[in-house]
Amino acid sequence: MSSINEQIVLQRIQTEMDRYLLDHDAPEEVLGFLHQHWARLLTGIFMTKGNQHPDWIAGWDTVNALLWSLAPKESRDETQKMLHMLPTLLFRLQEGCVALSISNVERDTLFSRLALMHAAVARVGLRCRNEPEKGVTNLTEASRADEKVDLSSLTPPKSMPIELAPPPETGMAMLMPELKIGDRVRFRQHSKARTLFLNWISPAGGMYLFGNDQGLDAITLTRARLAERFAQGEAVLVCD
Numbered sequence: 001m002s003s004i005n006e007q008i009v010l011q012r013i014q015t016e017m018d019r020y021l022l023d024h025d026a027p028e029e030v031l032g033f034l035h036q037h038w039a040r041l042l043t044g045i046f047m048t049k050g051n052q053h054p055d056w057i058a059g060w061d062t063v064n065a066l067l068w069s070l071a072p073k074e075s076r077d078e079t080q081k082m083l084h085m086l087p088t089l090l091f092r093l094q095e096g097c098v099a100l101s102i103s104n105v106e107r108d109t110l111f112s113r114l115a116l117m118h119a120a121v122a123r124v125g126l127r128c129r130n131e132p133e134k135g136v137t138n139l140t141e142a143s144r145a146d147e148k149v150d151l152s153s154l155t156p157p158k159s160m161p162i163e164l165a166p167p168p169e170t171g172m173a174m175l176m177p178e179l180k181i182g183d184r185v186r187f188r189q190h191s192k193a194r195t196l197f198l199n200w201i202s203p204a205g206g207m208y209l210f211g212n213d214q215g216l217d218a219i220t221l222t223r224a225r226l227a228e229r230f231a232q233g234e235a236v237l238v239c240d
Contacts, residue, residue, distance in 0.1 A: 010043040017042075017063075024067045029113055034063060041096050062096070065089045070117050072124065079125030086118060087202035094222050108189075108219065115209055115218035119199070176227040177237045184238035185210060187219070187229065195238060 017039050021031055038059070045055045069089060073079040090111070097107045179185070183198045187210075194217060196210035208226050211218035221229070229235035 006043060006047055009046055010039060013042050013046070014039045020063070021067075024071075026067055026070055027113075027117065029110070030066065030070065030117075033110060034066075037100055037102065038063065038096065041100055044099075058092070059096075062089065062092050066093070070121060073121060073128065074125075075128050076126055079122055079128070082118075082125070083122060083200075087207040090114070090207050090220055091222060094225070105189075108221075111221070112217075112219045115211065115220040118220075119209070119211060119218055176223075176230045179208070179237070186236045186238050188234050188236075 014035055017035055021034065024031075042056070042059045045053065045059055049055055065085065066089060069082050069086065073082060093114075094107070094111075097110075102110075179198055179201070181198055181201065184195050185198065186193055186195045194212070196212055196217065196219065198208060199211050199218075200209040201207070206223050207220065208223065209218065209220050226235065
């Protein structure tokens, strides 16, 4: 297909994305990321693989999962489901950012903001009593598959559960110290340093969440990205 057709597809996907997001009270930076960046990823998938390929379905499923993960949780069980799916969701978002050639700086800024948002959702949700769940609260809870839309070839498909293997190990992982919950790591970037505590490691060990005491600063990194930070001297374990 020609480049002009690709631009038309992008515009139609962005229009559908905007309509799809109207009912969600997500932060502006998340909505902007989905409109500006994730729509481009979906465009590339549509142009090369069409709207029946698993990657197209997974791309929209990731949108559903991200929006649901940032919505308030009404029980501890629902919150635990969110924490359980978080590694897969963040890994998929990381893969998308790599495919889109988003810079490390912009990527880290986005994931730092997401870490703060998810930590806030988890703090409130874990205080809730366990009550009967309302509707579906799994990875695809935000799906609007029953809604009729005009752009039949470009609309979000009926979502499906995300099944992803943990991020593959890299040689740099050997350069990363063994970390445990509570460890302090000093991150340096652009002549600025900040010391954060390791708050959470995903069950498969592929994702790490760091934050400060006040909950005002946080960052989420894949194991590969964290190993890269240690290898480049941008992360140092604080032992004193």
